[in-house]
Amino acid sequence: MTTPTATEQAPEASEATIRREQLVREAVKLQAEQEAIKERLDTIKTILVTDLGSGTHEVGEHKVQVREGTRRLSSTRLTKAYPADQYPQLYKTAIDTAAVKANFAPVALEDFYDVGAATVTFK
Numbered sequence: 001m002t003t004p005t006a007t008e009q010a011p012e013a014s015e016a017t018i019r020r021e022q023l024v025r026e027a028v029k030l031q032a033e034q035e036a037i038k039e040r041l042d043t044i045k046t047i048l049v050t051d052l053g054s055g056t057h058e059v060g061e062h063k064v065q066v067r068e069g070t071r072r073l074s075s076t077r078l079t080k081a082y083p084a085d086q087y088p089q090l091y092k093t094a095i096d097t098a099a100v101k102a103n104f105a106p107v108a109l110e111d112f113y114d115v116g117a118a119t120v121t122f123k
Contacts, residue, residue: 027120048064053066
C-alpha cells in the first residue's frame with residue numbers, strides 16, 4: 001500500500017502552499033536585487049556630488065539637482081555640553097511610558113495603544 005502524496009490528500013492546500021513558496025522566493029529575489037540597486041544608486045550619487053557640486057546641472061537630456069545636506073543640531077552633543085541638571089531651562093518634561101506601565105494595570109491602558117502596520121520580513 002502506498003502513502004498518498006500531499007497533492008492527493010489536499011490539492012487546494014498544496015496549490016496554496018506552492019503559490020506562497022513562489023511568492024516568497026520572488027520576494028527574496030526582489031529584495032536582493034533592491035539592495036544591490038540601492039548600493040549602486042548610492043555610489044552613483046556620491047560620484048555625482050563630487051563631480052558636480054551643489055546646484056542644478058544639465059547632464060545629457062536630464063537635469064541633476066545636488067543640494068547640500070541639511071544642518072541639524074546634535075541633541076547628543078548638546079546634552080553632553082549642557083546637562084539637564086545644570087541647564088534645566090533647556091529641557092522639557094515628557095510622559096514616561098515605562099512608569100505609566102508600572103503604575104497601571106494593562107487593562108486600564110488598552111485604549112491608549114496604537115497598532116502599527118503589519119510587517120513582512122524574508123530571510
